[in-house]
Amino acid sequence: MQEAAGAAIRSQNNVLLLSPTGSGKTLAFILPVIEMIDTNSPRLQAVVVVPTRELALQVESVLKEQTREIRSMSLYGGRPAMEEHRRLREINPHIIFATPGRLLDHIGKENLNVLSTRILIVDEYDKCLELGFREEMDNITTALVHVPQVVLTSATLFEEKSEENALDAPSLLQRREFKTIDFLATVHDLQARLEICIVPSPEKDKLSTLARLLTHLQGQSAIVFVAHRESAERIAKYLKEEQFAATVYHGGMEQEVRERALYRFRAGASTILVSTDLAARGLDIPAVRAIIHYHLPIDEATFTHRSGRTARWEDTGTAFLMVGPEENVPAFVESNEVLNVDDITPQPFHPEWAVLYIGRGKKDKLSKADVLGFLCKKGGLTSAQIGRIDLGAHTAYVAVKRDVVKRVLHQIAGEKIKGMKTLIEEMRR
16 A cells, blocks of 8 residues: 555655555655655645644654654644744744644745645545534645645545535545545455454443443553543543543543543553544554444444554454443444453453653753653663653653652652753653
């Protein structure tokens, strides 16, 4: 898929890339874009539009893993546009990763000169439209009508002449011919790597059944998908009260809180992520062992996207569908396996990791090596006791073994990191 997409993009075709969740679409377009950018030019040359802030940051991180020569910046809501404008003038990015509304805001204020843009990429294109960005997408493609090449990616097949066709909306795209790279049916068939279990719930309110199911999983990382934000909050609150290591994630949360929730889950400090379908697309969360459909998926595409959070690439995983007394297993789900958890006594499993918050980041010239060295030298930790390290502009998060948290905090109390005083504490939410 990556080879076929790369060849089509390098040949300057307009490309529609259809490939399953977790099959590596990001690298499929990032690698050829890297080749076409002139790093000696101060101009903006590529625009990548994404539906969410998290995806913007994630795709930018993939770029930075491949090269440091290309200047890039993510643009998204939830922070002052003036701050972004200042950073745009400082960086002069070759490529930007932006959510639709914030991109239009900068174009409208003439903070961005898009006339030099050579390629427009819309990642998770159908999801952009599902999230209500149809008018914004039309305005974006109008503003970028001069762009010689357009690439769209999607994990969902849509009919070219249906009323809801993503390609019908923006006028720019109607006037272009697209080379379709379709790997939906042939690459990494999800069903071959996914075990599907039906979990009956004797009660309409499935909370107690969920607690028993999570006990059955014995602390394996799991995403619990629900239909509404209010449900996510209610279920996460219940699980926390029952001492399960649960974190909530949905679009109604502040960006910083969402970011911390994802970090805790990725780092292993939380083993359960209760989320709306916001987490079903685009996010790269490694080593998720189980997907729990607390609220049944409304269609096959929703089931596929949710379940695709596990069984990534060549890995395997399990999807559990919780079926209440008044519900039926969706017709598109093929499974005869039933898991009855009624006899299990709920018992939470405590995660192996905790997260430390450090009040310094990249802007303070702090690196991951600095954090690792500080915790080993001043905190007396070994590298095996330190997990994932993530650096933000002014903050850092680091996973450490839970059983050494109190000791390390005591040992580093009052110590400076890289000659700087800063707050270091356990992140609890």
